[in-house]
Amino acid sequence: MPHGRTGKMLWVDLTAGICRIQAHDGSPAFIGGRGINQRLLFDLQPEGRDGLHPDSPVLLSAGPLVGTLVPGACRLAVDFRNIVTGGVGSANLGGHFAAEMKFAGFDQIVIRGRSPRPVYLLVSPETVALRDATTIWGLDTWETENRIKRLENEPRLKTVSIGPAGENGVRFACLIGDRGRAAGYGGSGAIFGAKRLKAIAVRGGLPVTVARPEALLDELMRFNRETIETSDFVRIHRQGGTLAAYLRPGENRPHAVCNMSGAFWDNASIAAVDRAVFDQRSLVRRHACFACPVYCSAVYRTGDRVCEGLQANSWRAFASNLRITDPEMVMRLHALANRYGLDGDHTSAVLAWAVECFQEGIIGRNDTGGMELNWGDGDPLIRLMGQIVEGTGLGAVLAKGLDAAAGEIGRDSRRLAITAHGNALMEAAMRSHKAWALGIVTSTKGGGHLRGAPAVEARRIPPEVSRACFGIGDIQDPTAYENKGQLVTWYENYKGVVDMTGLCYLPSMWMELGLFTPEQIARFHSLVTGGEQTAADLMQAGARLQTLEHLFNILHAGFGRKDVRVPEKLARIPVDRGPFAGQRLEPQGWERMLDDYYLAHGYDAASGWPTVERLEALGLTEAGRRLAAAGIDLPSAGGPAMM
Amino acid sequence: MSITVDSRRCVGCRLCELACSLARCGRFNPDQAAIRIIFEDDGTLTIAITEACLACRRPLCAAFCPVGAIVSGEN
Numbered sequence: 001m002p003h004g005r006t007g008k009m010l011w012v013d014l015t016a017g018i019c020r021i022q023a024h025d026g027s028p029a030f031i032g033g034r035g036i037n038q039r040l041l042f043d044l045q046p047e048g049r050d051g052l053h054p055d056s057p058v059l060l061s062a063g064p065l066v067g068t069l070v071p072g073a074c075r076l077a078v079d080f081r082n083i084v085t086g087g088v089g090s091a092n093l094g095g096h097f098a099a100e101m102k103f104a105g106f107d108q109i110v111i112r113g114r115s116p117r118p119v120y121l122l123v124s125p126e127t128v129a130l131r132d133a134t135t136i137w138g139l140d141t142w143e144t145e146n147r148i149k150r151l152e153n154e155p156r157l158k159t160v161s162i163g164p165a166g167e168n169g170v171r172f173a174c175l176i177g178d179r180g181r182a183a184g185y186g187g188s189g190a191i192f193g194a195k196r197l198k199a200i201a202v203r204g205g206l207p208v209t210v211a212r213p214e215a216l217l218d219e220l221m222r223f224n225r226e227t228i229e230t231s232d233f234v235r236i237h238r239q240g241g242t243l244a245a246y247l248r249p250g251e252n253r254p255h256a257v258c259n260m261s262g263a264f265w266d267n268a269s270i271a272a273v274d275r276a277v278f279d280q281r282s283l284v285r286r287h288a289c290f291a292c293p294v295y296c297s298a299v300y301r302t303g304d305r306v307c308e309g310l311q312a313n314s315w316r317a318f319a320s321n322l323r324i325t326d327p328e329m330v331m332r333l334h335a336l337a338n339r340y341g342l343d344g345d346h347t348s349a350v351l352a353w354a355v356e357c358f359q360e361g362i363i364g365r366n367d368t369g370g371m372e373l374n375w376g377d378g379d380p381l382i383r384l385m386g387q388i389v390e391g392t393g394l395g396a397v398l399a400k401g402l403d404a405a406a407g408e409i410g411r412d413s414r415r416l417a418i419t420a421h422g423n424a425l426m427e428a429a430m431r432s433h434k435a436w437a438l439g440i441v442t443s444t445k446g447g448g449h450l451r452g453a454p455a456v457e458a459r460r461i462p463p464e465v466s467r468a469c470f471g472i473g474d475i476q477d478p479t480a481y482e483n484k485g486q487l488v489t490w491y492e493n494y495k496g497v498v499d500m501t502g503l504c505y506l507p508s509m510w511m512e513l514g515l516f517t518p519e520q521i522a523r524f525h526s527l528v529t530g531g532e533q534t535a536a537d538l539m540q541a542g543a544r545l546q547t548l549e550h551l552f553n554i555l556h557a558g559f560g561r562k563d564v565r566v567p568e569k570l571a572r573i574p575v576d577r578g579p580f581a582g583q584r585l586e587p588q589g590w591e592r593m594l595d596d597y598y599l600a601h602g603y604d605a606a607s608g609w610p611t612v613e614r615l616e617a618l619g620l621t622e623a624g625r626r627l628a629a630a631g632i633d634l635p636s637a638g639g640p641a642m643m
Numbered sequence: 644m645s646i647t648v649d650s651r652r653c654v655g656c657r658l659c660e661l662a663c664s665l666a667r668c669g670r671f672n673p674d675q676a677a678i679r680i681i682f683e684d685d686g687t688l689t690i691a692i693t694e695a696c697l698a699c700r701r702p703l704c705a706a707f708c709p710v711g712a713i714v715s716g717e718n
Contacts, residue, residue, distance in 0.1 A: 068671055069661045069707065096657075103672065155682075207672035213665060221706070228709075238709075284686040288656035293709035295654040299686040306686030 002026060003211040004064035004528040010106045010128060012121060014195050015054060015113030019121075019128045024107070026064075028531065029619060031500035031538070033063030034090060035545050036108060037079035042552055042623060044112070047630060051081035051089060051187065052169075052194040054114035060160075060200070061108040062098035063502025067208035067291075069220050070524045071228060072504035074098055074290040076160070076177075082186040084171055084346075084401050085421045085446035087557035088549045089186035092450070093160070094289040094504060095178035095308075100158040103204020115196040120148060120161075124203040133198040138164060140339035141176040142305065148201045161199035162189045163341030164389045169193055171401040172346035172424070176338055180297075180308025181289075184343040185423065185445050211530030219527060223520065224293065233512040234294050238286070241296035242312035242506070243275035252578045254429035255320045258375055259352035260418050260569065263431060264578040265320050272325040278310060281327060294507045302335040310334050317348030317426055322355065322381065329378035336382065340389045345448070349424035350388070350398040350405060351381050353417055362413045369393045418567045420447035421559060431570050432580035433457050435475070435484035438593050441564055442488060444549035452492035455511050457484075469513055479580065481589035485596025492601075496542030497521055544618040546601070547610050551623050554609055555630060561598070561608030566590045604635035611635050644698040645716045646705065648678075648690040652712035655680055655688050659713055662703035667695075678704050678713070 001007055002025075011020040026032070030039045037059040044057045058080040065073035076098035082089035101109070104123045111121075118133040136147045144161040158177065165173035166189030173189030174182045192198070210216050228234055236245045246253070247270060254263040271277075279298075284306055288295035299306050310331065318324060318333040337344045357363045358373035365372070369387075371380040387395020397405045402424035406417040418425045423446030430437040439453030449455075463474040472486040491510065498505050501521060508516040518535035526532060533541075553559040566585045574584040598605040602614040612634050615624040624634055663676035673679070677695035680688055690712060698715070705713040 067661075069658060069665065103674070205672075205674045207664075207668070207670040207675070209670045213669055217665065217703075224707075285688070286654050288654040288709075290656065291658055291661060292656050293658060293707075295656060295709065301686070 001209055003209050003530050004068070005032070005107050006102055006105050006206070006208070008106050009108040009110065010123065012109065012111045012130070013113045014111065014115040014119065014130070014197060017115070017130055019130065021128065028533065029541060029544060031063065031541055032107065033061050033075065033500045033502050034077040034079060034092070035496065035500035035541065037061045037077050038088070038090070038545060038548055038552070040110065041079050041081070042548055044110075045081050045552070045556065047556065049081075050086070051083040051191050054195070055112065056081050056191070057110055057112045058188060058191050058195070059108065059110050060101070062102045063500055064529050065524060066502035067099045067102040068210055068216070068528055069291060070503070070528065071224065072289070072292045072294065072507050073502045074292060075499070075502050075504055076101070076183070077499055078175060078183040078188050080186065080188055080191055081556060082446060083190055084185070084187055084403075084423050085557060087421065087446060087553035087559055088444045089188065090445045090549070091174065091183035091185055091188050092499060093175065093177055093181045093183040095158070095181035096290040097158045097160055097177045097181075097202060098502065099290040100202045100204045102208055103206055104202045105206045109200065111195065111197065114194065118196045118198050120199040120201060121197065122152065122201050125205040136198055137167065140164065141341050142179050142339055144199055145179070148199060152201065154203055157201045157203050159199050159201045161341070162192045163339055165340045165342045166190055166193035168389060168391055168399075170342065170388060170399045171404070172343045173341050174343040176341050178308055179306070180338050182338070182343060184345060185448055189341045210528045212527045216524070216527040219523060227514060228293055231507075231512060231515060233507060233515060237294050237296040237507070240275045240279065241298060243278075243310065243315055246312035246315070247274055254432055254575070254578070254580060256316050256426060256428045257320050258323050259321065259349075259356040259416060260425070260427070260430075261356065261573060263429070263575040263580065269323070269325050273315070273319045273327050273330055277327050278331065282331065289504065292504065292507075296506060300331065302331050305335070307331075307335045307338060309338070314344050316428060317344040321348045321352045321426055322378070323375040324378050325376060326378060332382065333378060333385070336385055340385065342385070342388070345426040346402065346424045347385065347388070349402050349418070349426045351384060352426075353402055353406070353413075354384065354394065354398060355381075356416050357409065357413050360416070362411045362416070363394070363409060367394055367409075415568060418569050420565075420567065421557070421563055423447040425567065429458070430567075431575050431585055432583040433478040434481050434585070434589065434593065435487045436478070437570070437585055438484055438590070438597065439488040439491060441567070442492070442597065444546065444553055450505055451495050452488040454487055454491045456509070456513060457487070461513070465513065469509075479583055481593050483596070485593045485598075486600045488597055489600035492546050493539050493542035494518065496545040497538045500541060500545065501525055540618070543601070544620060547614065547618055547620060548623055550603075550610055551620070551627060554632060555627055561594060561606070564594060564608060607635055609634055611637060613637060644700055646692060646696060646698050646702060647714045647716060648692060649712050649714075650688055650690045652710045653680060653688040653690050654710055655682065656709065658707040658709065659690075659704035662707040666699060666703045
């Protein structure tokens with residue numbers, strides 16, 4: 001048995017009802033997790049088939065560090081063709097599912113086809129089977145998990161499942177695990193729904209071995225003592241997760257307010273829905289994902305149920321971006337999104353856009369079925385969420401996603417829709433923090449802050465530190481455009497390493513420079529797998545993955561530099577007050593950052609496409625041939641890569 | 644030696660299960676651990692020690708617990 005891997009993958013053909021177990025040798029070039037998913041997706045995804053087509057695969061993988069004591073190694077990579085953008089679909093979820101999947105015996109599950117009837121996939125050391133899900137079709141994600149545990153008489157099962165949103169094809173439906181862990185962007189829930197796959201349930205029992213257990217133990221003890229237990233990041237997040245870190249009273253931090261129209265929310269509003277308010281009202285306990293000593297999450301009571309959350313992202317989605325200051329309503333919206341199986345970011349984006357359209361007179365009561373949509377009024381939004389899931393009323397339009405909804409409504413509503421590559425954005429600080437904004441928009445999965453957008457940009461890192469860490473110059477001023485393209489490139493490659501090994505991006509260099517450096521990840525990776533890959537090797541693998549995803553986006557969606565645009569609203573409306581007053585995304589500065597970004601990646605700056613030389617250097621020449629076969633000529637003679 | 648657990652402190656990371664299985668078997672497998680975290684329906688957790696627990700002199704379960712929910716002692 002290989003170390004850090006089970007050495008097995010599971011192929012599921014839902015059309016034929018066949019499960020096939022296959023041994024695999026691993027992939028030094030793509031490591032694991034998102035890497036091996038994207039590598040296989042590139043080969044398997046037929047051209048001319050959208051992500052909902054039975055021939056289109058969805059892949060789940062747990063990286064080599066998952067299932068070990070390496071802190072935070074718990075992430076599940078879910079990869080597919082994005083049904084919002086048409087390009088790369090790639091989501092990532094924490095919790096306990098990924099480790100349980102490995103203990104059940106599999107590094108990777110590949111699902112294709114469409115079942116003639118609703119099913120769920122059961123995976124354990126004793127059983128790999130498709131089970132009838134007719135009786136649970138229609139249930140929300142929480143009830144689905146409960147019911148499968150009862151049906152299988154196994155309370156220790158871990159599930160990822162879809163709710164009614166995925167069943168009904170909402171374009172931004174997602175998978176939910178652990179009652180609050182979402183594989184959010186790109187519509188994976190709708191893809192499960194189209195495949196008539198209600199859930200995957202896993203139960204372990206098999207071991208994960210490591211190459212050098214005693215040396216790993218020593219390294220873990222040292223790392224925990226010297227890094228985890230001395231980290232400011234860890235100390236703050238243990239107090240209350242990203243909410244504790246994000247909501248500092250009086251800090252005037254940028255937020256997303258009222259459909260990202262404003263960047264600052266008054267302290268009284270924030271105080272009404274501060275972390276302490278939620279803790280006082282409904283905290284059951286602090287909560288950790290599998291193998292994570294940071295325990296940044298929490299379990300809250302909501303009604304007669306319990307729910308995982310609320311983190312800064314869901315707070316931004318259902319408090320500030322909708323201007324809701326009723327903590328009960330914020331929690332209801334958060335819990336409902338999880339139960340329906342809706343991506344919180346996209347849900348917030350379409351709801352906030354609908355409210356702003358109503359406020360500006362673009363839509364009226366005729367469109368809303370008589371409802372009045374006002375900032376801070378959650379009850380109509382609860383009804384609208386129900387319509388989205390049921391496909392009725394205005395909800396039927398919103399269920400198509402923000403970009404499509406703006407196209408359908410027309411009437412100049414698109415100027416209020418903030419999107420990248422057709423994907424809805426729901427982000428803070430994009431006007432003021434320039435690398436943050438660039439990383440959000442260049443994300444190969446269409447948009448979002450969990451790729452190259454560096455959270456450390458807000459920390460005003462001294463030039464000597466940025467030179468030592470990243471090999472690049474001054475990045476101290478968040479509002480400056482200089483050196484930011486290089487910084488985003490570095491983080492895109494680094495995020496690839498995090499995702500391929502199965503680590504969590506939160507307690508990493510994304511947030512604090514001392515946490516999980518590439519050198520540290522390489523040490524853990526070597527002790528676990530017995531491989532000899534250096535930090536530079538891993539970062540090169542990150543660049544390879546990033547570039548492969550660009551190729552996928554070129555092949556299936558035609559994306560390039562022309563699509564990496566400043567969202568118009570963020571260029572038009574500056575920050576109105578606070579320390580970043582007057583900041584906005586200026587087109588000239590944006591283009592300079594893009595020039596730097598493509599140069600740092602070794603791509604052609606005019607098209608934004610990788611050059612044939614870059615593909616060769618990364619071992620991707622064969623992947624490039626597929627584009628050539630499709631009549632796509634990649635540019636030649638690009639600039640030097642940063643790696 | 645003794646092991647004392649306080650379920651009210653537990654955050655459910657299951658590092659103790661991993662550490663125990665490594666100590667007992669030299670590999671990671673929560674099913675082979677002598678300690679188990681039970682996730683209750685009401686959101687609370689229970690730390691359960693099985694009869695297989697050896698109350699190790701330097702228990703790894705306690706060493707890896709990030710919240711002090713598992714404490715080793717002389718008795």
